[in-house]
Amino acid sequence: MTGDRHGAVLVLTNPYDVTADVVLRILAERRVPAVRADPGVELHGGASLTSLYGSEGQRGILRTESRELDLNRVRSVWYRRPTAYAGPPGLGGQDAKFAAAQEFWGVGGILAALPGAHYVNHPWRVRDGEYKPAQLATAQQSGFLVPETVITTDPGEARAFCVDQTDGAVYKPIWNSAYRDDTGGAQQVWVREVDPDEITDAVAVCPHLFQARIPKAFDVRLTAVGRHLFAARIDGPELDWRRRQDRLTYAPIDVPVSVADAVADYCEAFGLVFGAFDFAVTPDGAWWFLECNPNGQWAWFPPEITTPVAHAIADQLERGPCA
Secondary structure: OOOOOOOEEEEEOOOOOHHHHHHHHHHHHOOOOEEEEOHHHHOOOOOEEEEEEEOOEEEEEEEOOOOEEEHHHEEEEEEOOOOOOOOOOOOOHHHHHHHHHHHHHHHHHHHOOOOOOEEEOOHHHHHHHOOHHHHHHHHHHHOOEOOOEEEEOOHHHHHHHHHHOOOOEEEEOOOOOOEEOOOOOEEOOOOEEEOHHHOOHHHHHOOEEEEEOOOOOEEEEEEEEOOEEEEEEEEOOOOOHHHHHHHOEEEEOOOOHHHHHHHHHHHHHHOOOEEEEEEEEOOOOOEEEEEEEOOOOOOOOOHHHHHHHHHHHHHHHHHHHHO
16 A cells, blocks of 8 residues: 555664664554665665566565565655665676666665655755755745855955954864875864964865854754754853763753744755754854754753654654654
């Protein structure tokens, strides 16, 4: 049955995703059938995927080592963090690139078009919502307070922008690309303050994002699941709170009506069921939009914050197309 509310929940993620574990436990307690799969890996380890299109409509089967899933009986898909498609292990050169592309467009295309399924979030909506320029433009249109921002490849424009910011400027990467130093060690590019004199002609190598520094009193991570909003105040010593999570404190916080309205508009614009919003809050109580991760993490919070989020996601997945 297409869109069968009593079908299974398909969770697409890697085996190390502890956030998915939290929701899967809740679904198990509710006796909601769920299939967890990491197609970028499992299809090279004995799993198989088939989708048929013809006079009888669309039919498909996903077979894993332990389960067989009728793709027409998937009520919901939770697109979490599956392994990127890279082709079969041991395949190299152009063959690997060809196989990886066929997986991305073929497997990815099948799993993004399951008839009647409810997506949290749809992978194409995740992709659209990850572009920082689109985030900033949509945030402005939705009614958020957005810091003055420039994205540029012109060193002169970057310096002039930073000079003009009364409270200083910060640099942040447009995308958190994997980066390793000369020794092979993984490096994280944090948000940090920028002195205009630091800006060199290297800005011309690729687009750089500079933003007015918000004189914040604290940060807020707001997790939106459907119409439910879960906001946590974050207090810590760093400009980028992610840098020293061992020194953070958290507390639930109420969401101003204007922010809640803007969140609803923003999610509707991108077609998001889930969004992890970050705000800097100034001493006068103004919430400044920093970004929205359409597939953000939330399970590191204390249980009083994590548990309601997990149940709200489980509600979405259990209700399926009716959500």
